[in-house]
Amino acid sequence: MNIEKIVVGSLETNCYIVSIDNECLIVDPGDDFNKIKNAVKNYQVVGCLITHFHQDHIGALEEVLSTYNLEINKVKSKKFNFAIIETPGHTFDSRIFYFKEDNIMFTGDFIFKDGIGRTDLGGSDKDMLYSLHLIEKYPDNITLYPGHGPQTTLGEEKKRFSYYYN
Ligand SMILES: [Zn+2]
Structure with a gap:
């Protein structure tokens, strides 16, 4: 691919x-x-x-x-071959596309390099927390292709998740 x-x-x-x-x-x-x-x-x-x-x-x-x-x-x-994972938060209808064999996710405005999407443009903080907990279970070495900015890895971004949980 x-x-x-x-x-x-x-x-x-x-x-x-x-x-x-x-x-x-x-x-x-x-x-x-x-x-x-x-x-x-x-x-x-x-x-x-x-x-x-x-x-x-x-x-x-x-x-x-x-x-x-x-x-x-x-x-x-x-x-x-990919899975669609519902990840509300940035918007109620946000989803990501996970190509497991290639170890890749297209994350839209859910997760960026060094940040997550805003929740004040039609989303909610509560949903965002749900989605972060959900995505946290996936392997660290997945490469993320965000909707803006450079690519990153899930492991890199997970390091900041605990900050959002507080
Ligand atoms: Zn957006």
Whole structure:
């Protein structure tokens, strides 16, 4: 599996192109459809994954769905094996995508390098604590690909979780 990051829109959202052979998924098409279109031009686009419905993550969603004839979070290929984990907190509908075989999570605005998502934009602190406790059970060496900023590992980020619990 190959992962390419494209930074889109004024809030510098990470859109990821996840590919296996000639097929790819688009994670969080936040904006700049032409940029995304160019990045996937050599692939068959078989899915579009959305971590949550804040505008900076879905700005190009409608164009992606109509251009590639897709439905949100449904993948038209058996090559991509991943779990959807509900992680409310940043928003009530936040979720992450866990590719266990590749040891990767796309975390949207749930967890960033050196921080977690705000809960005052349609989420809740109580839900965020639930989600942190949930994700804490997963292995430290998972690489996290957040919705903004650089990648990190779950182990690195767990070090700060106890701070949020107080
Ligand atoms: Zn957000």
